[in-house]
Amino acid sequence: MEKHYIALQLSNLLGEPFSREWVFEQLEFPKQDDLGDVAFPCFQLAKVFKKSPAAIAEDLASQIDHEILQEVRPSGNYLNFFLNQEFISEHTFKQMLSKQKNYGSHSFGKGKTVVLDMSAPNIAKPFSMGHLRSTVIGNALANLAEKCGYKSVKINYIGDYGTQFGKLLAAYKLWGNEEKIRQDPIPELTKIYVKFHEQAQQDPQLVEKGREWFKKLEDQEEEAVSLWKWFKEVSLAEFNHIYNLLGISFDLTRGEAYYNDKMETVVHQLSRSQLLEESEGAKVVQLDEFGLPPCLIRKSNGTSIYATRDLTAAIDRYESYAFNEALYVVGNEQSLHFQQIKHVLEKLKFPWAENIKHISFGMMLQNGKKMSTRKGKTVLLQEVLEKAVEQAKINITKKNPHLTHKAETARKVGVGAVIFHDLKQHRRNDVEFSLEDMLTFEGNTAPYLQYAYARSCSLLKRGTFDIACADTSLNEQEAWPLIKQLRHFPEVIRQAYHDYDPSKVAKYLLDTAKQFNKYYSEVKIIGSSQESKRLTLVYCFSIIIEEGLSLLGIEAPAEM
Known part of the structure; x- marks a missing residue:
């Protein structure tokens, strides 16, 4: 929503030849919080307006409507937008709760x-x-x-x-x-x-x-x-x-x-x-x-x-x-x-x-x-999948010996590990076969994502979350990085298909899980005065991880 809102405003201010679609494509999500939530580079405007990018950023900042924005701040050659966190947080929750697994869907392929x-x-x-x-x-x-x-x-x-x-x-x-x-x-x-x-x-x-x-x-x-x-x-x-x-x-x-x-x-x-x-x-x-x-x-x-x-x-x-x-x-x-x-x-x-x-x-x-069949140099996929499932079963037994449906969970985790090891790479890059890397259950792996999902399911099960009366009024600084990350999901889906690049989804899920685990370590969820609000965020996170993994062809077990 915010990128479309900002793109519309900027395109109206800039006029021809800067269309809303062009402005939208230029907008960035800064990696550092002090640089805002959305940023617009002004370099390409300099020739048309015959001003420095920094001067253009200053001019534009004073003309932007702040309806969903907390602040618009010029910074060097960029125009940085800080969103109204309370408004955006509530909008995000309501949108995700209403759409559920349809969140992030697009219609540009309809009828095609x-x-x-x-x-x-x-x-x-x-x-x-x-x-x-x-x-x-x-x-x-x-x-x-x-x-x-x-x-x-x-x-x-x-x-x-x-x-x-x-x-x-x-x-x-x-x-x-x-x-x-x-x-x-x-x-x-x-x-x-x-x-x-x-x-x-x-x-x-x-x-x-x-x-x-x-x-x-x-x-x-x-x-x-x-x-x-x-x-x-x-x-x-x-x-x-x-x-x-x-x-x-x-x-x-x-x-x-x-x-x-x-x-x-x-x-x-x-x-x-x-x-x-x-x-x-x-x-x-x-x-x-x-x-x-x-x-x-x-x-x-x-x-x-x-x-x-x-x-x-x-x-x-x-x-x-x-x-x-x-x-x-x-x-x-x-x-x-x-x-x-x-x-x-x-x-x-x-x-x-x-x-x-x-x-x-x-x-x-x-x-x-x-790898070459004619030279006899192949690694059989079935053997790799079977080894991955077996190793997953060993790891699950160590961490959760009383888990029910252990064999089924091990299949989801082992097979998911093999699939994700491939899809997290950009497709045009060569991939070095490494059974050890595929079966690592920590770091940038599917089991890391699956465990984060299982943790969210556990919190929801232990807590008092009820989707029918979910509290969408959470407004706290610790939650903001994760909420922003959840909002990026529709754009990630659009870009991943546009570029035919599933690794964009894989990398996004890793970043999202890291933000969730950071939030989990910073605040108390179950038994806190904010439990109901925080569980709404946990539930929305679970929607994204489950759906994102599903798009990659990976199942997310509710327990591990």
Whole structure:
């Protein structure tokens, strides 16, 4: 509210070309209390008004209406606004109590659809820590989209096609043991896949065998298709177990192979539009005008490539969902690929192509290096999740041996620790795998947030709080930093979705929990003369932490 109020006043005073929207984006929340509650930098006004920023701040300060403000103070090149704490505190409580979990919601996505391509593991390969990022970042973005009014469609675009499956089929024919694979499918398939790549370094003929088997798969030869279906079936069963552990579901699970009989239509479209050219026997679309290499559509041996399938999938998704945004939550290394896909669709004159966005993210590293299935260097996500849950159970038993539902609480805490360790990082940064860091139950972790939430639940349970007659008249200096923090939640949600950056929510929750714990240490809540008022603040804090964690895909246990 206050940023909109201040932006409206300033834009009216400043006039053209300084719109209310522009002023709103410039407003900041100072980190130091003595610099006010909201600050406006005056640097960009100097050229227009031909005055120093400090002089402009002085002029503006005398013209601001103080209805919800305690004071407006120029300070150097900034104009600092101090809010009326009593008015803002009561307004915050009433707003949060009326909206509950809807607090922080927006309507700018109302009537719009966002489609997310996320997770996308490859069949017949283990679900490694390397797949965690796309899965949890995509899930958090889908939740944020819903919070902003969008309808989200989560698509798990399974990697079930391509030359790597020709290699796997070749490897199975050379070294596969059906009985062993039926007993322990993914580890055994991974073993022969890794062996294929090791042997191929000494025997280049193996690579050709892989191409041959992929051609058989493309030509729908019975044995190739039968093996491929088997590998896919056992893989999906493994994946679903992990998704259940993470608490993540999808609106649509579809493999690349779904588009096999649909790609030819797109190839014909490219040809009719005179975009398809031959290059060394292959079919390509030139992208010179964008400064990009050609987009390969069909290889010289006639087989398709994943660009062809992605083009077909994009068209199918628009026809199915008429999306306003299509977000591809895929690693940084695929940046060129998605630039090519977008520009080819633009050349086909699809106006919606501009709404395709590559939501890139850094790699999950192990000892500073990329994890790789073909090199046998992977950390299995299921093992990490199971270890995290076990460690959570040990820690909970030490701290609260009589806790009921211990196993369920340990699952929420352990899985939450793994998810949060990823989401607190900016998505474009690489993340070094560290089981020790993930399982630290103090500091900047999910368990720290979950414990703060559990503490708030305990206070509410022990105290006399009744939402029906909650006292919203709390006005004390110790509470003000936490109240201000709670007010920032809607803006954090808006910015997190705008930047496609769940880490903004994670960092905000950590700051909020720290303010709550500081407040808890400074004042007596239960049994104090201000108990009812203070419990209203505790309840509002609990709303924010529970909802914020939920947006990140993390559950908040009421007891720990």
